[in-house]
Amino acid sequence: MAGSNGKLREISRRTALGALGAGIVGATVASWPRLTGMDIPGRGDNSLSIAIMGTAADAAARQRVIDAFARVHPEIRVKVQAIQAADWKDFFTKILTMVAAGTPPDVVYVATEGAQLFAEKLAHPLDEYLRRDAADMKEYFADVHPSLVEAFMYKGSLFQLPIDWNAANMYYNTSALQQAGLERPSDNWTQADFRNTLAAMRKARPQDFTPYYWTNRLFGGVVPWLYANDTSFLKETKSGGGGWLWDSFYAQDPSRGLRSGGYQWLEPNADDPRVYESFDYLRGLVKDGLGVRPEEGGGNSLVGLFASNRIGMTPAGGYWVEGLHEAGMKEDGFDVQFFPRWRTQRHQFGTAGYAIMKTAKDKDAAWEWLKFSSSLEAMRLVFPTPNTTPARRSMVNEQLYAGRGPKHWKVFYDTLDKFPTTGPIPAPPQQAAVETALMKNVSLAVSGDERQLKQALDSMQRDLEIALRRQA
Amino acid sequence: MSTATTDMSTKRRHGAAAKSKTSGKQRQRWLPWAFLAPTILGMGLFTLVPIVASVLLAFFRWDIISAPSFVGFDNFAEVVQDPTVRVSFLNTIVFVVVAVALQLGLALALAIMVQEKLPAWLRVFFRSAFFFPLILSAASVSIFMRYLFNEQFGVVNWLLSFVGIPAVPWLTTPGGSAAVVILVYVWQNFGFSFLLFIGGLASIPTETYEAASIDGATGWRKHLHVTLPLLSPTTLVASVMAIINALQVFDQPYVLTRGGPGDSTRTAVMVIFESAFQRLEFGQASAIGVILTLIIMAITAAQFRLSKRFVFYQ
Numbered sequence: 001m002a003g004s005n006g007k008l009r010e011i012s013r014r015t016a017l018g019a020l021g022a023g024i025v026g027a028t029v030a031s032w033p034r035l036t037g038m039d040i041p042g043r044g045d046n047s048l049s050i051a052i053m054g055t056a057a058d059a060a061a062r063q064r065v066i067d068a069f070a071r072v073h074p075e076i077r078v079k080v081q082a083i084q085a086a087d088w089k090d091f092f093t094k095i096l097t098m099v100a101a102g103t104p105p106d107v108v109y110v111a112t113e114g115a116q117l118f119a120e121k122l123a124h125p126l127d128e129y130l131r132r133d134a135a136d137m138k139e140y141f142a143d144v145h146p147s148l149v150e151a152f153m154y155k156g157s158l159f160q161l162p163i164d165w166n167a168a169n170m171y172y173n174t175s176a177l178q179q180a181g182l183e184r185p186s187d188n189w190t191q192a193d194f195r196n197t198l199a200a201m202r203k204a205r206p207q208d209f210t211p212y213y214w215t216n217r218l219f220g221g222v223v224p225w226l227y228a229n230d231t232s233f234l235k236e237t238k239s240g241g242g243g244w245l246w247d248s249f250y251a252q253d254p255s256r257g258l259r260s261g262g263y264q265w266l267e268p269n270a271d272d273p274r275v276y277e278s279f280d281y282l283r284g285l286v287k288d289g290l291g292v293r294p295e296e297g298g299g300n301s302l303v304g305l306f307a308s309n310r311i312g313m314t315p316a317g318g319y320w321v322e323g324l325h326e327a328g329m330k331e332d333g334f335d336v337q338f339f340p341r342w343r344t345q346r347h348q349f350g351t352a353g354y355a356i357m358k359t360a361k362d363k364d365a366a367w368e369w370l371k372f373s374s375s376l377e378a379m380r381l382v383f384p385t386p387n388t389t390p391a392r393r394s395m396v397n398e399q400l401y402a403g404r405g406p407k408h409w410k411v412f413y414d415t416l417d418k419f420p421t422t423g424p425i426p427a428p429p430q431q432a433a434v435e436t437a438l439m440k441n442v443s444l445a446v447s448g449d450e451r452q453l454k455q456a457l458d459s460m461q462r463d464l465e466i467a468l469r470r471q472a
Numbered sequence: 473m474s475t476a477t478t479d480m481s482t483k484r485r486h487g488a489a490a491k492s493k494t495s496g497k498q499r500q501r502w503l504p505w506a507f508l509a510p511t512i513l514g515m516g517l518f519t520l521v522p523i524v525a526s527v528l529l530a531f532f533r534w535d536i537i538s539a540p541s542f543v544g545f546d547n548f549a550e551v552v553q554d555p556t557v558r559v560s561f562l563n564t565i566v567f568v569v570v571a572v573a574l575q576l577g578l579a580l581a582l583a584i585m586v587q588e589k590l591p592a593w594l595r596v597f598f599r600s601a602f603f604f605p606l607i608l609s610a611a612s613v614s615i616f617m618r619y620l621f622n623e624q625f626g627v628v629n630w631l632l633s634f635v636g637i638p639a640v641p642w643l644t645t646p647g648g649s650a651a652v653v654i655l656v657y658v659w660q661n662f663g664f665s666f667l668l669f670i671g672g673l674a675s676i677p678t679e680t681y682e683a684a685s686i687d688g689a690t691g692w693r694k695h696l697h698v699t700l701p702l703l704s705p706t707t708l709v710a711s712v713m714a715i716i717n718a719l720q721v722f723d724q725p726y727v728l729t730r731g732g733p734g735d736s737t738r739t740a741v742m743v744i745f746e747s748a749f750q751r752l753e754f755g756q757a758s759a760i761g762v763i764l765t766l767i768i769m770a771i772t773a774a775q776f777r778l779s780k781r782f783v784f785y786q
Binding site (some may be wrong): 430 | 618619624733738746
């Protein structure tokens with residue numbers, strides 16, 4: 001019996017080990033596509049892999065565009081990979097890790113924040129394709145403001161076609177304005193008018209209400225105030241070249257003389273007296289309880305707070321409209337106006353579009369995707385609601401904002417038309433380091449006394465010097 | 473059956489037994505290794521190789537995209553001179569001192585209270601309740617805390633307003649943000665130390681307390697002279713783990729304050745992340761990582777060395 005028990009134990013152990021082994025082999029085989037990354041869209045086949053920032057739902061929403069593209073180009077298979085990220089910086093980080101892993105996508109949706117990083121290191125210029133298909137592209141450029149295009153020029157070459165964009169305009173709560181006994185601000189209101197408006201709002205609603213709420217970030221933070229005061233935290237210059245594009249597509253544009261081969265931000269400018277002046281103005285708003293000390297991070301919480309009538313004014317782009325609508329805000333509950341004038345009324349904007357990676361398997365196919373994505377047909381499919389501002393002027397119309405507001409939706413595109421010097425977010429190839437240097441000093445600069453402000457700007461100048469000295 | 477045959481058969485049996493014994497011994501020798509192999513392989517691939525690669529990378533300049541170039545000790549020299557790195561290490565040390573003291577103090581006090589004063593069913597409840605924050609994602613908790621500690625609309629300031637305390641700028645001033653980061657970190661992590669202390673307390677023999685009672689020790693004296701000394705091995709383990717964890721703090725300050733205002737809540741690991749994945753300076757990030765690892769090793773070694781003086785084993 002002992003022998004048989006022993007045999008039983010031996011068989012049982014073998015069986016167990018065998019089963020374990022079979023289980024491991026089975027699990028390995030079953031998860032092989034995941035282990036090798038073959039399940040990543042576009043990997044292992046000849047599909048054009050496209051990375052966008054967003055959720056799986058965003059990728060699914062692109063399906064209609066993919067289907068439409070397949071009707072025009074049945075020979076090109078497209079797979080969209082949505083990468084979830086807190087902000088553009090996080091998204092670019094993930095793209096870079098994909099590059100490091102040797103599995104970069106072929107096409108990436110890149111915003112202004114990363115435009116020069118991609119142009120410098122990762123992206124393929126579109127010049128040859130634009131020259132070749134100039135006749136096809138004329139209609140697109142005629143519908144898109146040159147300021148947006150110039151934001152994607154880098155050292156004389158174009159790297160992306162703007163698909164959507166947003167300027168930092170000023171949203172205001174209409175009932176808060178009425179309670180303060182004020183009319184809609186005029187188009188050319190000044191920073192002094194702005195302050196008076198905030199003071200009136202504060203007087204009308206002293207409790208549980210914030211007249212001006214802003215977040216500490218590159219878009220919509222301190223930069224619009226610097227631009228309005230005709231300065232910036234980086235010295236802005238422009239590179240030569242690019243004439244081929246402007247002469248081909250914008251020869252008759254009244255702002256043709258302003259256009260260049262792209263923006264350059266090569267030196268820090270935090271020690272400019274106007275930078276001090278702008279920060280001091282914001283410091284005054286904070287000190288007098290008219291504006292908040294800006295918090296770090298995104299402004300996601302802001303939509304709910306604004307929609308619940310607890311915020312008077314905040315700078316944001318056209319992307320806010322759908323968010324406010326979904327948060328239950330009535331279309332006449334809010335409105336939008338240009339950013340206030342100071343020495344200028346130059347606005348800040350950010351734009352985004354597809355970039356073809358240098359490593360793309362089939363650049364011609366990638367170009368066809370870019371060309372199709374910039375068509376009216378594709379853009380109408382992508383932007384059925386105002387969750388951003390389409391780059392095509394013709395799409396920013398009554399129909400897009402119907403039932404959602406704001407009443408003065410024309411402000412969005414008029415920002416470019418009325419203020420043609422309006423410029424992109426300062427985003428050199430070292431943007432991540434530059435943004436960190438800016439953000440880390442802003443809240444200190446506006447939250448203390450004059451001495452603290454001076455110290456914070458000195459620190460910012462030093463940090464920016466280090467950031468720009470570093471390789472992108 | 474002849475005698476010779478019997479002898480042969482016996483020899484064969486003995487030979488087979490000896491062979492089986494030898495193969496059994498051999499099996500005994502390789503079997504543990506076979507079981508350990510997956511772990512050793514995993515450790516080698518996913519721990520050892522990255523450590524070695526990281527140390528090597530500290531001597532190169534590499535931005536992922538271009539080929540790495542050897543720069544010797546330049547990365548170390550640059551990070552040592554970088555004021556942001558210096559501040560972040562100082563912040564980390566201050567954070568470790570305050571957070572670990574609070575974490576261990578709170579965990580010990582609550583463990584003694586729960587173990588001593590409460591009925592069994594409440595003990596089970598509190599053990600689960602105190603451990604619960606640990607299983608939550610630090611990032612999710614921090615996002616939630618951002619809302620709670622919002623200066624204008626946060627619940628914390630709303631509650632404080634009932635007792636006449638004006639709105640506190642929790643996340644927008646250096647002191648306030650550091651306090652919130654520590655508070656959130658301690659709240660989320662003390663449950664682990666709490667469980668260790670509960671285990672340690674359970675292992676102290678009741679006779680020791682009875683003996684102390686007979687000798688006249690009561691209340692806090694009992695804990696001072698019995699609980700704390702006998703809990704010292706647990707305290708050592710808890711403090712080593714708490715310090716190592718705290719030195720690597722990242723999620724809470726990153727999500728709550730992004731290191732701000734200024735550099736007030738920027739930690740060493742945050743600077744590693746920013747250097748590597750935002751500035752694409754993987755060599756410098758590795759150099760900071762190497763320095764942090766050496767600091768962690770030195771502190772842990774010092775703890776074990778000092779432990780000879782204050783750890784008592786029964």
